[in-house]
Amino acid sequence: MAAEHASVHTPERAPIDTEVTPVPDVDEALVETVTDLAPGRALDLGCGRGQNAIWLARQGWTVGGVDISPAAIDESRDVAAAFDVDALFEVQDVTSWRPRYRYDLVLSTFALPAKGAGRSRMLDMAREAVAPGGTIIIRELDISLGRDGWMSERYLVSTDELERVFDGFRIDRKAVRITRHAIGTDERVLPVATFVATRRTDLRSL
Numbered sequence: 005m006a007a008e009h010a011s012v013h014t015p016e017r018a019p020i021d022t023e024v025t026p027v028p029d030v031d032e033a034l035v036e037t038v039t040d041l042a043p044g045r046a047l048d049l050g051c052g053r054g055q056n057a058i059w060l061a062r063q064g065w066t067v068g069g070v071d072i073s074p075a076a077i078d079e080s081r082d083v084a085a086a087f088d089v090d091a092l093f094e095v096q097d098v099t100s101w102r103p104r105y106r107y108d109l110v111l112s113t114f115a116l117p118a119k120g121a122g123r124s125r126m127l128d129m130a131r132e133a134v135a136p137g138g139t140i141i142i143r144e145l146d147i148s149l150g151r152d153g154w155m156s157e158r159y160l161v162s163t164d165e166l167e168r169v170f171d172g173f174r175i176d177r178k179a180v181r182i183t184r185h186a187i188g189t190d191e192r193v194l195p196v197a198t199f200v201a202t203r204r205t206d207l208r209s210l
């Protein structure tokens with residue numbers, strides 16, 4: 005198949021051409037949050053095609069990305085190679101995997117497992133993976149979509165659920181906003197929950 009032109013966007017949304025299949029835009033909440041952070045070690049859970057991890061690496065972060073899909077990881081590695089970016093992408097199931105390090109930034113965008121034991125294990129792992137002073141960013145379709153019967157609540161999240169899991173963290177952002185969101189090749193206007201929190205450096209949250 006002929007390679008298509010694709011773009012990974014900078015915060016200014018300037019496209020950068022690369023000879024790989026198209027990848028989605030970099031997450032806007034990630035871009036906003038990272039503006040205030042010094043680069044460190046970052047982990048993208050359910051990284052998909054790697055656009056967020058690669059963007060972070062280009063901002064000077066040391067980045068790891070995991071995804072259960074070998075095809076997604078292959079594609080992430082291809083895009084990283086096209087940008088000459090050093091990022092470590094691994095096939096892993098976030099419901100059972102345990103990272104070796106703690107991270108200054110842990111990210112999950114539209115990749116939470118369905119509600120239940122798998123989600124609980126993943127969120128506990130994500131919580132433990134955040135270093136003292138580090139940041140967690142979670143974005144997911146909001147629970148209100150379930151009330152409209154548009155989608156099963158199992159696949160949605162409420163910011164209150166996340167606040168309970170990240171008890172003891174400082175909440176930096178907890179919001180639900182109607183946002184343009186890509187689902188496959190479709191674009192819908194949907195309520196998206198954004199949760200950003202920082203692990204305190206005092207003993208309570210270590």
Ligand SMILES: C[S@@+](CC[C@H](N)C(=O)[O-])C[C@H]1O[C@@H](n2cnc3c(N)ncnc32)[C@H](O)[C@@H]1O
Binds near residue numbers: 051071072096099114
């Ligand atoms: C909707 S995509 C989002 C990808 C990316 N985070 C983004 O924002 O574009 C969800 C991703 O989660 C991955 N995923 C689903 N279940 C997973 C699991 N148990 N462990 C790791 N990755 C998983 C899928 O393979 C897919 O790449």
